[in-house]
Amino acid sequence: MTSTTTELKVSAFLAYKFIAKGNRGTTLLTILIMALAFVNLMFTTSVFDGMGDATEKQVIDTLYSNIVIEPADEEIYIKNPDSVVKKIINVPGVIGTSAQYVTGATIAYEEQSGAWSIRAVDPADERTVSLIPDMMIEGEYLGKYDTREIIIGTEIAGGHGGSLEHTSLGGVVVGDTLKVTFTNGVRREYRLKGIFDTNFIQANQLAYVTEKEMESVLGIQDMASQILVKTDTKGEEDRFLTQFVELGVHEDIKPWTVYAGIVATLTQSFDALNALTGAIGFFVAGVTIFIVIYVSTVSKRRQMGILRAIGIKESIIIRSYIFQAAFFAVCGCIAGLVIMFAILVPYFIKHPMVFPMGDVTLLIEQKAVITRSAGLIISAAIAGFLPSWRAVRETILDAIWGD
Amino acid sequence: MERAGQDTIIATRDLSRTYTMGKVQVQALKNVTLDIRRGEFAAIMGKSGSGKSTLLHQLGLLDTPTEGEITIDGVEISGLSDSESTRFRLEKFGYVFQEYAILPEMTALENVYLPAMALGLSQGECIRKGMDALEKVGLTERADHRPREMSGGEQQRVAIARALINKPKILFADEPTANLDSASSKQILELFRELNRDTGQTILMVTHELEDADLVDRVIWLADGAVMDREG
Ligand SMILES: Nc1ncnc2c1ncn2[C@@H]1O[C@H](COP(=O)(O)OP(=O)(O)O)[C@@H](O)[C@H]1O
Numbered sequence: 001m002t003s004t005t006t007e008l009k010v011s012a013f014l015a016y017k018f019i020a021k022g023n024r025g026t027t028l029l030t031i032l033i034m035a036l037a038f039v040n041l042m043f044t045t046s047v048f049d050g051m052g053d054a055t056e057k058q059v060i061d062t063l064y065s066n067i068v069i070e071p072a073d074e075e076i077y078i079k080n081p082d083s084v085v086k087k088i089i090n091v092p093g094v095i096g097t098s099a100q101y102v103t104g105a106t107i108a109y110e111e112q113s114g115a116w117s118i119r120a121v122d123p124a125d126e127r128t129v130s131l132i133p134d135m136m137i138e139g140e141y142l143g144k145y146d147t148r149e150i151i152i153g154t155e156i157a158g159g160h161g162g163s164l165e166h167t168s169l170g171g172v173v174v175g176d177t178l179k180v181t182f183t184n185g186v187r188r189e190y191r192l193k194g195i196f197d198t199n200f201i202q203a204n205q206l207a208y209v210t211e212k213e214m215e216s217v218l219g220i221q222d223m224a225s226q227i228l229v230k231t232d233t234k235g236e237e238d239r240f241l242t243q244f245v246e247l248g249v250h251e252d253i254k255p256w257t258v259y260a261g262i263v264a265t266l267t268q269s270f271d272a273l274n275a276l277t278g279a280i281g282f283f284v285a286g287v288t289i290f291i292v293i294y295v296s297t298v299s300k301r302r303q304m305g306i307l308r309a310i311g312i313k314e315s316i317i318i319r320s321y322i323f324q325a326a327f328f329a330v331c332g333c334i335a336g337l338v339i340m341f342a343i344l345v346p347y348f349i350k351h352p353m354v355f356p357m358g359d360v361t362l363l364i365e366q367k368a369v370i371t372r373s374a375g376l377i378i379s380a381a382i383a384g385f386l387p388s389w390r391a392v393r394e395t396i397l398d399a400i401w402g403d
Numbered sequence: 404m405e406r407a408g409q410d411t412i413i414a415t416r417d418l419s420r421t422y423t424m425g426k427v428q429v430q431a432l433k434n435v436t437l438d439i440r441r442g443e444f445a446a447i448m449g450k451s452g453s454g455k456s457t458l459l460h461q462l463g464l465l466d467t468p469t470e471g472e473i474t475i476d477g478v479e480i481s482g483l484s485d486s487e488s489t490r491f492r493l494e495k496f497g498y499v500f501q502e503y504a505i506l507p508e509m510t511a512l513e514n515v516y517l518p519a520m521a522l523g524l525s526q527g528e529c530i531r532k533g534m535d536a537l538e539k540v541g542l543t544e545r546a547d548h549r550p551r552e553m554s555g556g557e558q559q560r561v562a563i564a565r566a567l568i569n570k571p572k573i574l575f576a577d578e579p580t581a582n583l584d585s586a587s588s589k590q591i592l593e594l595f596r597e598l599n600r601d602t603g604q605t606i607l608m609v610t611h612e613l614e615d616a617d618l619v620d621r622v623i624w625l626a627d628g629a630v631m632d633r634e635g
């Protein structure tokens with residue numbers, strides 16, 4: 001046997017004995033603290049990952065679907081959107097398309113008014129790319145032949161506890177008449193047909209009319225500001241982009257991520273916060289391990305002196321403490337994961353956190369688990385090394401007989 | 404001089420150890436020159452504070468002399484690095500301390516075979532050699548017991564078995580019976596006597612019990628850190 005394997009074996013043997021036959025209470029308490037440190041590390045990450053996930057889902061489900069086709073450069077509209085849709089509708093994985101007009105407008109009710117974005121859709125098509133038709137909380141979604149009827153999100157309607165209540169119409173209800181002034185100067189009155197709530201602050205600031213209605217407002221036909229495309233998978237948008245280009249789509253094709261700037265901004269500000277809580281978590285875990293190992297080296301000072309006297313190398317002793325520290329950390333990570341999956345995740349599924357991007361539950365990403373547990377184990381190993389390294393600095397005689 | 408001859412296992416020349424405590428210097432050993440023969444059972448005796456432990460620590464490579472030379476088994480000790488010295492102790496020395504210095508987390512057998520494990524022996528060999536050593540000290544039945552389940556005398560015998568496991572060239576013992584009742588003390592000394600007689604184990608033992616002098620081959624008397632002339 002090589003000397004390194006021998007040393008590792010002796011270190012592991014010592015560590016095993018100290019843990020298995022040492023003080024149960026200390027061991028359990030240490031593992032519990034490690035578990036809490038791990039949960040603390042994972043919790044913020046999981047909330048942020050959950051927020052990111054919720055935002056992504058909302059952006060896709062309520063704002064942009066998976067892929068957006070926009071007019072080519074210099075153009076205002078896509079001409080003959082049906083021909084574009086025909087090119088791509090048979091691509092495997094494409095499960096829906098919706099050509100939309102998008103325009104700005106001032107919407108007013110009595111004294112209240114504000115500027116919002118209005119989309120015009122074919123309701124049947126829209127159902128294939130958006131979940132908003134299923135999110136009506138008052139009234140109904142648009143019908144294909146509706147004219148002079150409008151549906152709006154809760155942030156426009158007001159009265160639903162939205163974050164932008166002060167800029168809303170102050171609590172309009174289905175049947176109210178809204179005065180809409182389009183950017184081209186056309187003014188029309190609409191009956192409020194329905195109000196939807198997506199839980200997403202962005203989508204709740206949208207208003208919808210039918211395609212028919214908008215074409216009469218704009219005085220154009222067979223055009224679109226954008227075509228939303230729904231695919232059956234998320235994350236393969238680039239593949240579809242290439243295929244669409246190959247099929248002769250000359251318009252601007254973008255994946256939803258381009259519009260999800262909001263996700264990126266959120267994540268970036270989270271990253272700093274996340275790094276800070278992470279650093280604190282690693283520090284707490286490290287200090288805990290340091291204290292536990294320090295106390296152990298102090299109480300075993302004489303015994304370790306005797307082991308050194310009878311010829312056990314210092315590196316073996318140091319490594320046995322590093323092994324103990326790593327063991328505590330590994331058990332802590334496992335116990336922490338159990339706490340996360342058995343208690344916290346189910347709890348937040350039952351009681352989601354309410355954020356502007358909607359209901360958020362914990363999302364435990366494998367990458368986060370790996371980096372956080374590796375970080376915890378490394379800080380534990382360092383924290384185990386320091387006191388044991390310090391302990392073997394003193395002479396053998398001082399260790400055995402010193403005071 | 405024939406001091407480093409075939410049958411000499413330890414030879415010292417002008418060995419001194421001075422402790423410095425602030426401005427005060429304590430000369431614990433003064434120019435000690437002595438030989439220990441292979442197979443000898445020698446006792447180091449003298450009043451408390453005469454330097455017995457200090458001498459044992461120098462010979463057992465647990466401390467570094469201020470001056471002088473030590474040759475053990477033909478090796479000039481001052482030339483050894485720290486890790487060579489550690490290896491030397493593991494392979495060639497066995498120690499028994501005054502306090503029963505065994506690990507409470509391990510069974511008697513595990514305590515005993517730890518030094519064999521550190522030499523790279525397999526689990527099977529460790530257990531076999533450990534049981535042999537326990538048999539020598541008469542503790543076969545206690546193999547799986549933890550120290551807290553054993554008497555002081557038994558724990559000290561575990562420490563002796565541990566000291567013997569790697570078949571040391573020299574067994575060092577510093578007042579091994581000081582904490583034991585007279586019956587246990589007698590048992591330990593007889594064990595040493597037997598080991599020396601039956602296996603030719605070299606033993607260097609510090610003791611302050613005058614009656615121990617009758618059991619050993621030779622007594623090295625220390626007074627104020629120096630070896631006294633009247634040997635034997
Ligand atoms: N670490 C030390 N620092 C200072 N003085 C010491 C130290 N160790 C021993 N001494 C002194 O050296 C002398 C010899 O001590 P020691 O060898 O322990 O004596 P013995 O074992 O014979 O009782 C004593 O005067 C003791 O006080």
Ligand SMILES: [Mg+2]
Nearest residue numbers: 455456457577
């Ligand atoms: Mg002494």
